[in-house]
Structure formats: C-alpha cells, structure tokens
Amino acid sequence: AQSVAQPEDQVNVAEGNPLTVKCTYSVSGNPYLFWYVQYPNRGLQFLLKYITGDNLVKGSYGFEAEFNKSQTSFHLKKPSALVSDSALYFCAVRDKLTGGGNKLTFGTGTQLKVEL
C-alpha cells in the first residue's frame, strides 16, 4: 500500500527565514504526490503536486517542493516564511484505483508556526 510519513509534528521558524516541512513516501511504481494546507476551522487547500517532470515543483503562496527519488522524499519549502503561513500542512500520495479516480493517503500532518 502507498503511504507517506511526516516525521515532525511541529515546525517552528522565524518570519523571514526559510522553512522546510518534511515528507517521505513509500509507493510501488511512480509516485503522485501532493501538499495541502489547512488553516484553522477550514478544509484543506491544495498547494502543489508532483506527477512527473522537474524535481522542483512550484505551487501557491510562494511554496515549492523538491522531489528526491533516491531519498524517497517530497519536502515542502519556502524561501522566506510569513506569520500568515502558520497552519497545518499535509503531504499525500495517490493510491491506485480501479475504475478511475484519485484516492489519496494522507500523512499525519505538520503544524507550522511562524513567529515574529
């Protein structure tokens, strides 16, 4: 079965500093990987995805993610963190489905806290 792991429950970073939220994956075949963000009392919002192609994927709100096949990782990054980036971040991998579709398996989430 496909799975992802987010090894850090919480990441703290100062505003203006670069941030990294880690994700590793375990899949059979080619991985299809996603990052989502959840602000308080809201649903999840899509940030970016890796399907194929360039290992550096750019997404919404200045976020990017680096796909590394040899390390089976898909870390989320941002060059300069903002206080408004404070939220819960989820990594996800697409499972194979019969009949079409994109069932996702999510990690346990990483709480990002950006402080002044």
Added chain:
Amino acid sequence: DVKVTQSSRYLVKRTGEKVFLECVQDMDHENMFWYRQDPGLGLRLIYFSYDVKMKEKGDIPEGYSVSREKKERFSLILESASTNQTSMYLCASSLRGAYSNQPQHFGDGTRLSIL
C-alpha cells in the same frame, strides 16, 4: 472556483441517534469522498464514490454508510452514533479518469460531537 459545501459546521448529537452529514459540490465532479480528521492521525478515508449510486469502502467504514443519489450530493450516515465518532468530518470532490491527477477540493468540515 470549485465549491464544496457541507451543510453544518458544528453538530451535537446523542449516542444511538442516526446522524446525516450532507455534502454538495458544484463542479460536476465524478468523485466524492468522506474523511474524518483526528489529531495525530491525519485524514482517514471513510467512503468514496466515483459515480451516482456507486460507493466504495475506504480505510475505516465501520459504523458508517453513504448515499449518492445525485451526482452533486454525497451523504454520510452514522447509523447509530457513538462517542468514538466524535470528530471533524471533511468532504471532498475531484475529477475522474483522465483527470485523475487533479487535486481534491475540500469543504470546510463538520465538527461533530456525540454526547
């Protein structure tokens, strides 16, 4: 923009009650999903549907059922609510088939408390 609407943001019910959570999407998506979210466990898939009247069990279907009578609407049913079903419930939708790598779009969630 895709809009996924969950009928209630907060809901309080009693043990043994039959509970209905409703979800509507306005983008003609084939796939719809129900998740529950619990701290430290992330999102876990309860049921999903890839067509009208079709349903598939997810990872934790016990104690739940679903109904999809119309393409835009996907209902989650707690047959006899129990306290361990207190959770945040999230509905999502997505395109299917050739577009299966498109992201899922989520509603804002229903925070359900079973007393």
